[in-house]
Amino acid sequence: MPAKKHRTELSATAITKLKAPAKKPGAKAAPRLWVADSIVPGFGVRVTDKGAKTFVLRTRYPGEANAGRRELGKVGKIDLADARDKARAWLKLIAEGKDPADVEEQQRRAQVKKGATTVNAVLDSFEKDHVEGLRSGDQVKAAFTNHVRPRIGDRSIYDLKRSDITTMLNEIKAESGPVMADRVLAHVRKAFNWQMVQDDEFKSPIVRGMAKTKPKERARKRILADDEIRDVWAALEQIEQPACYPRYIRSLLLAMTRRNESAWMHTDEMESDLWVIPGSRYKNKQDHVIPITPAIRELIGEKPAGCASNSWFVFSTTHGAKPFSGFSKAKKELDRHVDKIRKAEGRVPMKQWQLHDLRRTGRSLMSRAKVDADHAERCMGHVIGGVRETYDRYEYLDEKRKAFEALASMLDMILNPPLDNVVPMHAEALP
Structure with a gap:
């Protein structure tokens, strides 16, 4: 049966009090209740015959001939303010000719990719592909284990900023000296450059000038007296x-x-x-x-x-x-x-x-x-x-x-x- 229509400025209290209309004698099912919001066009709450409440946006979506309703989220799992903001965001996308479902799917895939490309994941792949078997392989792995993974290992490589690398290097310098900081920088630079070869979307945050020592200082001549x-x-x-x-x-x-x-x-x-x-x-x-x-x-x-x-x-x-x-x-x-x-x-x-x-x-x-x-x-x-x-x-x-x-x-x-x-x-x- 068609939903009963009401228009009002929705509030959390009003939504709590909403109930589905009772089934009329002789009707196969009770009508669904549709309460439209007076603030955001097409936005409202739908109440089923069993009392389930859902935030919905009713409008004509790209590629569709007629107006349709799509769920924004269940009441209780998303609050009114967030649902309104989401409806506004959808309306903006629709005005640009974009389907919100397509945009959200792209964002979901990006998020999945983001979670699968933490610094730890990149270092794991780099070690397996490039480090294992090298004469200095153990030193490279130790540098990652002792200095990099504890600091930025759980971060997505797409979220890393130059300031994150600088902060890490400053901490290593204070803890283990400038030479160690530069060694770690060299190893991480190679790992990130390796990642850029396989990932078109990743750009290394490491730039020139991050080293903590000068070239002449790195050419050690120290002997013990x-x-x-x-x-x-x-x-x-x-x-x-x-x-x-x-x-x-x-x-x-x-x-x-x-x-x-x-x-x-x-x-x-x-x-x-x-x-x-x-x-x-x-x-x-x-x-x-x-x-x-x-x-x-x-x-x-x-x-x-x-x-x-x-x-x-x-x-x-x-x-x-x-x-x-x-x-x-x-x-x-x-x-x-x-x-x-x-x-x-x-x-x-x-x-x-x-x-x-x-x-x-x-x-x-x-x-x-x-x-x-x-x-x-x-x-x-x-x-x-x-x-x-x-x-x-x-x-x-x-x-x-x-x-x-x-x-x-x-x-x-x-x-x-x-x-x-x-x-x-x-x-x-x-x-």
Whole structure:
């Protein structure tokens, strides 16, 4: 049956009191009640024969010959003010020749897409497509896990603004230093650029000028002075957990390795008295052989308790099952002990330093020990005289062994200087 028509200025109280007319004798069904609003044309409330109330907009929609009614929402699920605003918005779309149903479907799809493209989702896809298998893959993932995901991971990439990136970088700078902030920026920039290749609608909020250091500052030349080496070694004696950390840190200097090269040291890579780092995880993509000197052998130690395998990661917190990875937390603990030592002796805090500075320090110590420059470079894994067609990973082993032994001797002299002939060495920069 047709709806009964009334026109009034709708109010929440009036809508609450609306009831469907009673069924007339002989009628198949009670008529529906239609109460039109006097404020917004075509807007009103429809009440069914069972008392259900719905906000409706009655007008001629694009593509339809006659006027029709479409629901705006159930009374109770949407309030009167919002229903009126929605009716006004629909009327505006209709005046522009747009069908509100089509517009809302487009918005719904956009919202679904928006929810599926959070920063976390993009980073997950980027890691799977681009990061996994890279030599630095673990560092990239750690940067995302420690610094990016906790801050903007749940945000849609379409909502990100330049100010969001700047705020994140400022927080990282305050927490972990400007160099780390710039590393994170570089990783996120690559991830967002990767996303733009597959997504026409996404534009990266990262722009030039966001870096927290200058290019000259990023080209580090920091090496540790003798007193700083002694402080670090003394602080390592005070660290109880993780138990492998002191040995790991010392390996970075004594073997002149990069952070992950030592962290992933595995017994499967050892051939008698040689440690062969495979090219798959070395920077120049070539195997790098390090003679295992007595000093390095001492760091390797024995099979860890609880290890069920016949091979294991040398520096591990999981009984050799996985390589050491808690770099940031352990480094902060190490720095805390160093500061404590220097404060107790009335010395100024130690200048900011990074684990990679130990590799550079080892190279400097070799120079002080009068090691031939070419042999010292080979100990660092640098190819001398260009890349050969055939690379002999076992060349210059004797020279390299003597160089690493000279490095260990120089370190021992620094840690245990003759009491009557102590010459303080200050931090210097490599040429």
